[in-house]
Amino acid sequence: MLSPPLQITDAARQAGALAMRDVWRASELAVSRATTMVTGHVQLDQELPNKGWPRSELVELLVQRHGIGEMQLLKPSLASLSQKQRIAFVQPPYLPYSMACRSWNMNDKNLLWLRPQSSADALWSAEQILKNGGCGAVVLWQSNVRPEALRRLHLAAQATDTWIWLIRPLASAADSSVSPLRIALRPAHGGVSADIIKRRGPTCEAPLFVPLIDMPAGRRLFDKDHEAPIKRAPATTSARSLAAALV
Template sequence: MPPSALPDVWRASELAVSRAPVQPTGHAPLDAQLPNGGWPRSTLVELLLQQSGIGELQLLKPMLRALSKDQRIALVQPPYLPHARALRTWGIDTSRLLWLRADRAGDALWATEQILRNGSCGAVVLWQTHIRSESLRRLHLAAQSTDTWFWLMRPLSCASEASPAPLRLGLRPAVGGVAVDVLKRRGPACDAALYIPLPDMPAGRHPLHHENAPAVQFAPAAITARNAAPVLV
């Protein structure tokens, strides 16, 4: 029997197909490049950012909106203050949001691991600048033990570092959206960057340089360094 006829045999030239649950991202071009066509559950997914505020949380908006209907969502160590009213305009139930801010990175990692292991939230989004490989492995194992979606936001400069995450995406700013590089997936290499339009991003110019951009932004997309303190979304 040829390998292609065996359901449990994966060839590196093809996108992997597994029994693990996935949820569509809400962005058709991205779904087409992901194994099983969506965000995988019970695993570590890394989003590596050129800089904060380029639309990374908007990329997750369809998923977070769907989960917030009946599950809690934990935002751990976000770089900016959450903006509840903006999140509500996205259709996210803010009563189900849990915002955790720790004094030390180790405390944030510990809290994330506990949330993953006890399954108290449907999704966890963690922001970290520096994280050791052993901590990545612990988080990945914790994610595998529960029915939770888990995203880790890290700098794009970490792309060269080894990671147990089966899915790693690099995010760069793009006019009216975001450019996504599939850095790691269970399947063939994806050489071309994907352009994902984001409706809430200001069209026609770089979001970080648009002073009149909509307030519904994850990071200070509408604020320059000379302006007021940024907020999350």
């Protein structure tokens, strides 16, 4: 005698799906076992999967122009990480300003400044830092990044316990990207307007206003006119030079 077909109820299907790692409903923000770090901005945390910046994943910040508050958005996270781990700034648009780092409660002894000679060298350096695992976080600035380079960065990030933020022009929002989290930033009075254009979860209906208390006044982390004694890596991209910079 043939057995009757197995009946699977909707409740069983939902329970099975929720038990699977990294599975979420399209109408809800993703909740997974991935490690995250709170951004320090309540409004933003509420709109991010797992309530914070994801570790081991490429995060893109797309800015209308440099200096609109993107570094102040990262300030709480960078200040916390720099206490015990190195942070690499790769090809920033301006010179790092050591006094501002200290005023932001960042340990400037754990800040590494890399100024490669080309975009290709900068991407290579960031990828090697991720593979090396010697830094707790990487902040990389790039204008034009090919999809293959983005994929390599994301794969390298997935294999390490490092936070990585890629800062790109706002026009890059129209480009496809493997990054699971992309946020477009525009200037706003007293803060920034953050438009989450890609996340694991439903579409963010409207941009968020994120207040930044240091926006009206205060020193910038990067300054055109000041150069401070932040440890700078050699401009070459040899493996020996990069290894020496991470010592």
